[in-house]
Structure formats: C-alpha cells, structure tokens
Amino acid sequence: MIIKTEALTKHYQVGSEKVEALKGITFSVERGEFISIMGPSGSGKTTLMNIIGCLDTPTNGTYFLNNKPVSELTDDELAHIRNDEIGFVFQSFHLLARNSALENVMLPLKYAGENKKNAIIRSNEALDKVGLSDRSSHSPSELSGGQQQRVAIARALVNKPSILFADEPTGNLDSKTGEDVMNLFKELNDNGQTIILITHEDSIAQQSKRIITIMDGLIKSDIKE
C-alpha cells in the first residue's frame, strides 16, 4: 500500500469562523492505481491532495505513505519526501517563466543534490517521455498551454516519484490538448506509474480506473472499474 489514511480532518480558522474542509477521510491506494478524486468546487479536493502530497499536515487523523507515518514529520523532512516520492502537476502549470523547459525540469534534481551532468541527462529523458525533447531550450512563453503542462509533467516525473498528483491538470487547457494530456497520463499509468488525479469534471474522472467522489469534506463514493 502506498497511501493509507485514517479519519483525516482539516480545519481552517477564518476570522471567528471555523471551516471544516475535511471531516474524516479514510481510504488507501495501491501501487499502480490511477485514481480520480472528484467533487464540486470547494468540496475539499485540493486540501486532501495537499495533505497526502505532504504539502500540508492534517488537523487530526493519521496518514501513512509507503507505510511510514507522515503526520509528525518536520518541515524539512516533508520537503525531502516531496522531493523523493511525490510529483505534482498543477492546473496553472507553475513553470518558472525566466527559465527554459530543461531548467524547469531540472529543478527537483537540484534540490535532490544531483550533479549537473546527470541532472541534464535525466531531465532530457523526462522531456523525451512527454514528447518535448525538441523544445528543451524554449522558455514557457514560447510554448503552448498543452506543451507547458507536459513540461510540468516531465518535471513531476524526473525524480521517479512513487505517486504523481495532478490537481485539475486540464483545467486551463482546451478539450483537444486536455485529451492529449489525459492520454499521456494513461500511458504513464500503463507503464506502472501511480497517479492521483483531481478534477470536478465527470468526463475526465471517467478516464481513470477508480473514482473517489467527495462532498463537503467527506467521501461519498469510491468506485473501482
């Protein structure tokens, strides 16, 4: 089991009001799965991804990643786990505008302390995997939205993470390029990559192998193909 959570809750204090973004999430993920977490806007999807992606810590509940308890780790320990085990793809790509595609992909390797020569080789491999080896020296502004998102996917893959998280990865793309990106995810999953996809669109969720629907911070359904 890669992920195992038990009764995860997350509360935010907004002024005098307490927002319960997650009210008790229990589920687990096996290696090689392709899961969609689906739900309307504001239901708590991003909050959940942040916690299982080690970007945030739960208010209550326990979380095991690769059988290690994560809830009590320090900031820097979480940073190392994110660097090692997790790849993120975001709706708005989050590429560094002043860097080339290759440099963007190299970034996680820099934080991993990889030497430059190997980092360049591995980043080029990752760009090759997403079909962009001929665009490595382009800056983000010289790439289409779909190409930018594929650079971001290459960056998420370059450290060979156990899990790839994608938060609304097609949200900023037209349906055709969105389809290309989904096909890329399927291909990666066919090669064994565990993927957790977050979306509010049913048509996107249907392309994965398991759909977890959440509503108001609770799991409403969990359906495998």
Next chain:
Amino acid sequence: MLVEESIRSAISSIKTNGVRSFLTALAIIIGTAAVISVIGIGSSAEKALEASIDDLGPRTLSIFPSQRKRGGIASGFNPLVIKDAEALAKNNEHNWLIAPAMSGNRQIKYKNSNMNGEINGYLPVNFEVRGFDIGSGRLFTEKENLGRKRVIILGSKVPGELKTSAREILNKDILIAGTSYTVIGVLKEEGSTGWQNPDDDLYVPLLTAAQRIFGTDRLGWINVGISNDTNVDYVMMTIEQILRQKHDIGPGGENDFRINDWSQFSDLRRQATGIFTALIAGIAGISLIVGGIGVMNIMLVSVTERTREIGLRKALGATQKSIMMQFIIEAVLLCILGGLLGIFIGVSLLYLFTSLNDWIFYMPLSAVFGSITFCALVGLFFGIWPAKRAAKLDPAVSLRYE
C-alpha cells in the same frame, strides 16, 4: 548546483526588475562612491604629503625670521641674514647642511616671451637638501656663487612658459629686469608639494641674488638638512644658541626667529586628514546602512511577489535552508553590484579630483575590498529577515496565492 542555481535565479530576478533594482541599490551606490572617493582623496593627500616630505630630503628643519617681543610689545623685526647662515655653517658639531635662501618675483624675458616668475637665491647645497635633481645642463658651483656669476637654473616648466624647450634654452641668455643671465641647467620635474611648486621657479646663486637682484642680504628662510637619526631637540638648541648670540638676545629675551620641524607639522596634518577622512567615511557608511534598509524593504516586496514561486519550489522539495539561501544570495548580490558600481563612480571621481589638482592618484586596494565586503555584509544582514520570511511560508497556502 543549488548555489549556482540560486545565483542564476538572483541575477535574473535583479535583471528582470532592472529599474527597481537600480533604485533600490542607489543608496548603496552613492554610499560606496562617497566612501571610496573620500578615502581615496584622503590617501592621495597623504601620499602627496609623504612625497613632499621626501622632497625636503631625509629631514629638514626651517628657520624663519619672526617678530621679537620685548615686554609683550612687538618691537620691530630682526631679519635673518646671510651672516647668520654662515655662522650656522661654521658649526661642525652637527653633521647638518645649511641651506639659506631668498626669493622674490621678477619679470623674466626670453626673446619675445615674458613671464612673471619666482626667483630663488640658492647655494648648491640647497638642491641637495630639497632633493632637486638636474634634468639637463648642470648645477652652479660654489665658485660661481662667490663670483656673483649671472647664471640661472630653471624649473622644469619654465622653458614651456617662455615658449621654448629645455634643450633650446640651455646656454642661452634670459633677461631679469633688463640684465642677462645664462641658463646653465633645467631641473627634472619635481611635482607640487602642495604649498610650493618648484617646477615654476627659477634659481640663481645666493650671492648673485643678494647683490644683483634683490639688493639685500636678508634671507627668506634657512633650511637645515639633518639625517633621520639626529637628535632634533639638540639640533634646535644649537641653532637657538648660535642665532641668539648672533642677534644679541640676552637671557629672558624671546627669539626673533622660529624653527619649524616639517615632519612634526606633517604629522599633525596627517592626523587631521585622517580624522576628516574617518568622519566622512563614517557618514557615508551610515548611508550604506540606510541603503541596506532599502534592500530589505524591496526583498520583502520580492518575497510577497514570488509567493507562488516559493510555494512551487517547496512543493518540488526545496528545504527552508535552500529557500533562505536563494533570497540571501539575491540581497547580497544586489548590494555587491551596487557596491561595484559605487566603487567605479568613486574611483572615477577620485581620478577626476586628483588630475584636476595635479595630485598623485592613489586608491588603497584595502578600501576597495573593504567596502565590497561591507556591502556584502549589509546585504547579508538585511537579507536575513526577508529570506527567513520566504523560508517559513506554508507551501499549501503559497500555491493558492493569487
């Protein structure tokens, strides 16, 4: 590789916000330029002073005539005369060189050129005491002095003033108040000492000057060249003894001359310049600190602007330390670049100042490295807080930041 990427990121961030970076660094630039030029001017002044002391030979005392007071009332003026110098020269207790001199301005004519020049009556030994070297021709001799010969030596700039060259004017006659003098030598360029410019002056034998030009045996001053290991106090006592006797000053009477120890004088001057330099440099240093606050301010803005970038870097595995390093490097780099620009401006100002004033250009390297180091420290100190703030940002919140 992380350090390299931090430096590259800092450079591109400074470049992207070029105008803002420049304005931020302005106080640093001005501060460094001020520190550098002030220290440079102070050091150059000191160099000029040292050079002028060297000009005076190993060590020189100067005797000047001064008013004699009797019972607190100024009562005339007892001049220094050639006989006084001869009396000093006769004393062989000390191994000193007695260099009496008189000087005055006269109109000088050569062919169709006129100039007003300061004419000095010198003994051959005067040139040794002042460390003047002959450039072409020769010095006059003791015999020419005793014979009141009409021979003259020119400062290095005089031939130019007379619209001719040293080579051409050598062995020709020039006219001083209608009387001709043969140019037997031209000095090497000596450079200004700050209060005198020997290159503009003319030199004739002392007795020639006394009899033919000024018509007096009154001296302007007597220089006394002594070696560096001489007991100055003892030398001064001997001078006093001899001159008081010559001038008939009884016990209790005040001297009608004064003795200057140039090295003492220049020590004072050096001290004064030093204090002045330190004061201005200190004030300029404060402007560097003010500049540091500006840098801190802009770094805080930069951290806020780049919240999403920081969130992303953290998501990709950046630790607090690496984020901190990135922002500190940026602040330090900004200050160092400002410092370099300031040094460039400061050195240019110094160059301008020294060449306008005919000074030696001298910039101590230690001041250059010192101010760069200081700029870097300012950047480090004022970069820490913004960098800490960046490092402490919550990645989940930062990624949502619009």
